[in-house]
Amino acid sequence: MLLALGLVAILAMQGWRLADRRAADSAWSSLQAKAPASVEVFETAMVEDLPEAARRYFLYTIAPGTPLHRVSEIHMAGEIGLGDKETPGYRPMRAHQILAPPHGFVWRLEAGSGAMRMSGSDGMVDGRSWTRFWLNWTLPVVRAGSDEDHLRSSFGRVVAESAFWAPAALLPQQGVRWEDTDAPGRARAVITHGKLEQAMEIAVAEDGRPLWVEIQRWSNANPEGQWRYQPFGGYLDGHRDFGGLRLPTKVEGGNHFGTEAYFPFFRARVEAIRFPEP
Secondary structure, eight states: OHHHHHHHHHHHHHHHHHHHHHHHHHHHHHHHTTSOSSOOBOOGGGGTTSOHHHHHHHHHHBOTTOBOOOOEEEEEEEEEEOSOSSSOOEEEEEEEEEEETTTEEEEEEEEOOGGGOEEEEEEEETTEEEEEEEETTTEEEEEEESSHHHHHHHHHHHHHHHHHHOGGGGSGGGTOEEEOOSSTTEEEEEEEETTEEEEEEEEEOTTSOEEEEEEEEEEOOSTTOOOEEEEEEEEEEOOEEETTEEEOSEEEEEESTTSTTOEEEEEEEEEEEEOOOO
């Protein structure tokens, strides 16, 4: 009897995990479909009226004549911290992500090894968001989402990562509002998608290279576990050319960016970036 119950429980868990995977597949396909049927090319006149730092950012990241792909698929490897600043608990990870600002993203992760292997996905699409991870493909260890707080937090990630890997989605022609800042070398953008709104700052080098990105993200990643705005961001390096888009291939990021509590739980190396057809 106990053996039979155990088998039923295992089968139920596998069915649950399969449902998670199918939901992530469906979301991925939905975001692939956000790629425009016809792709414009970049002209410097598109950014001539922007604040100086924002203009330099675009002139560095997008070469004239480059197709303005707004959906990116990124293959990455690196480390993910499963602990905290004092005991980060870094584990090796590999991930495949689709990013389609402002509509959403799906991040599919495999991390750890042996008896501590974690897999699953994090994502946002069509006004819903989720975080679903499994231990050894059997035990659900993280289940979050399906509420307004998680959705607002997920949109923050979409906006921050658009500056990394989908700069064409941030052009003013896409409805993004760029504002002057008091700090030299800083570009500030405000992105709106339905009822969601998120501001972002980018530190820009003299040549226009983005050095770091910061947002005030709606998050409960704090000792109190309370939802509130707090700094989130990361550093960018290793910029390479991907068909006329100059994008970072070394990224680290985490909560409480710019403070003593900053913990870069995400450290990634980009292996490939492609731009899907609609």
